[in-house]
Amino acid sequence: MAVQVWSAGIDVGKGAIDTAVHGKPDAMHHATRDDPGLRDLIVWLGDHDVVRVGLEASGGYEREVIDTLEDAGFEVHLLNPRQVRRFAEAKGRLAKNDRADARVIAEFMAKMVDRTADRRDRSLDVLVEHLSVRRRLVTWVADSVNAREHLRDPAMRKVIEAQRKGFDTALKKLDKTIAGLIGAHPDWRETERRLRSVPGVGAVLAATLIGLLPELGRLSRHGIAALVGVAPFDDDSGKRRGPREIHGGRATVRHALYMAALVGKRHNPLLAAFAARLKGKKPKVILVACMRKLIVMLNAMMRDKADWNAAGKLAARSAIPSRDEMTGERSHGAQA
Numbered sequence: 353m354a355v356q357v358w359s360a361g362i363d364v365g366k367g368a369i370d371t372a373v374h375g376k377p378d379a380m381h382h383a384t385r386d387d388p389g390l391r392d393l394i395v396w397l398g399d400h401d402v403v404r405v406g407l408e409a410s411g412g413y414e415r416e417v418i419d420t421l422e423d424a425g426f427e428v429h430l431l432n433p434r435q436v437r438r439f440a441e442a443k444g445r446l447a448k449n450d451r452a453d454a455r456v457i458a459e460f461m462a463k464m465v466d467r468t469a470d471r472r473d474r475s476l477d478v479l480v481e482h483l484s485v486r487r488r489l490v491t492w493v494a495d496s497v498n499a500r501e502h503l504r505d506p507a508m509r510k511v512i513e514a515q516r517k518g519f520d521t522a523l524k525k526l527d528k529t530i531a532g533l534i535g536a537h538p539d540w541r542e543t544e545r546r547l548r549s550v551p552g553v554g555a556v557l558a559a560t561l562i563g564l565l566p567e568l569g570r571l572s573r574h575g576i577a578a579l580v581g582v583a584p585f586d587d588d589s590g591k592r593r594g595p596r597e598i599h600g601g602r603a604t605v606r607h608a609l610y611m612a613a614l615v616g617k618r619h620n621p622l623l624a625a626f627a628a629r630l631k632g633k634k635p636k637v638i639l640v641a642c643m644r645k646l647i648v649m650l651n652a653m654m655r656d657k658a659d660w661n662a663a664g665k666l667a668a669r670s671a672i673p674s675r676d677e678m679t680g681e682r683s684h685g686a687q688a
Contacts, residue, residue, distance in 0.1 A: 359465075360397060361457025362407040363450045364414045369393065370450040373400050374458035380451060385413065390420045397426065404469075406461035408433040408453075418472050429461065429469045434600075436460050475537070479563040482530050487604065489523045530559050547650060549660035552616025552623065560608040561650070569654025576651040581606050582644040606643070613642040622649070 363370045365385065371393060373379035381396045383389035397405070405421055406429040407414050414430065421428045440446075440456040496516035503509045534540045540562050547558040561568055567579060577583040581601015616623040623642050630638045653660070 356401070357404060358400060358402045359404045359406065359458055359461035360400070360402045361454045361459070361461055362405060362417065363453040363457065364407050364410045364417055365450065366413055368450070369417060370454040371396070372451070372454040372458045373402060374455075374462040376400065380454070385417070390417065394421070394424045394426075397421075403427060404429065404461060404465075406431050406457050406465060408436060408457065415472070415477070419474060422471055427469050428472070429465055430472070431457065431460065431465075435464075439464060473566055476563055476566065479530070479533055479540075479559070482526060482533065483560060483563050483604075486523065486526050486530065489519050489526065493519045493523065527555070531555065534559060534562065543654070546653060546657075546659055550616075550646075550650065550653070551620040551660070552612045552646070553650070554612065554615075557608045557612045560605055564602060565605050568651055571651065573648045573651060576647055577644050580609065580643075580647050582609070582640055582647060584640075609643045609647055610639070613639055613646050616646055617642050620646075 358373055358375065360371055360373045367385055369383055369385050369389065371381040371383075379400050381393065383393045383396075404427045407417060408431050410433075418428050418430065436457055439460050440448075443456075443459075445452065445456060493516060496512050496519060500509050500512040500516065503512060534544050543562055544555075544558045547553050547561060548555070565580070568576065571579065574583065579601060581603065583601075613623070617627050617639065618624065623646060626645050627638050627642055630641055633641075652658075
């Protein structure tokens with residue numbers, strides 16, 4: 353007789369967590385998001401024979417909950433809030449509150465999640481936080497430049513210029529810190545060296561891939577493209593053939609990849625040859641295709657532990673566009 357595997361859904365808030373178990377309508381639990389509350393939650397989940405737990409990303413509040421549950425032996429899945437919300441809408445469940453969200457997450461876990469979750473890599477937390485602050489500093493520098501451009505008062509322009517210089521200084525200092533973090537970690541250091549052997553891949557993209565795309569090298573070419581959000585999706589109905597468009601994915605990784613593809617299209621011989629074969633298509637279509645080609649190539653290099661110079665046939669094969677990549681006719685799998 354098969355053993356019932358119970359799935360639970362957790363709605364994580366700043367101060368509290370609400371939990372539901374799918375298949376047990378009366379199994380609801382409310383606890384504070386602190387050590388006593390988490391200990392109480394673990395006991396409650398054990399009493400209800402829960403094995404798998406799902407929760408949504410919630411701005412970082414979920415990390416402590418995931419770590420505690422994993423340490424207690426639960427299989428924990430970090431879910432995409434958009435996918436869970438669309439699942440609820442498809443079920444006609446439009447009400448949204450903490451208890452309702454927990455029930456929806458529990459049902460989503462039971463009916464939609466059929467994979468085994470990997471444990472969260474806690475060693476990446478410091479690097480991820482530094483990358484997050486770096487993105488803010490880059491935005492603030494750009495905002496300062498834009499603000500100064502529209503100011504006429506010399507005194508106000510001086511204030512904004514001082515602000516910009518402060519952000520620039522902080523950004524340069526942070527880049528050195530990030531380089532130090534990667535250099536102090538042997539695995540990250542080797543990954544960065546391998547990634548940066550590719551023309552067009554600089555320190556920012558390498559750090560971004562290490563911190564925000566740990567799946568690199570472990571997925572198929574179609575899977576990694578969809579995860580980043582550079583896979584073309586069909587939009588057809590009957591005889592109508594709509595334009596292929598990219599959707600979803602990890603925007604932060606995609607933004608860094610965009611800049612690398614711009615450089616690579618000029619200075620990477622394989623990407624340059626690939627872009628030349630797409631001549632005649634819209635510039636943005638060509639650039640996105642180059643982004644997809646670049647991440648697929650990096651994924652293959654990480655999978656095979658091959659450097660750019662040592663990649664040989666692997667790199668050459670990555671430079672040849674398939675029919676799908678030339679036309680954008682293929683749809684790809686689920687996105688993050």
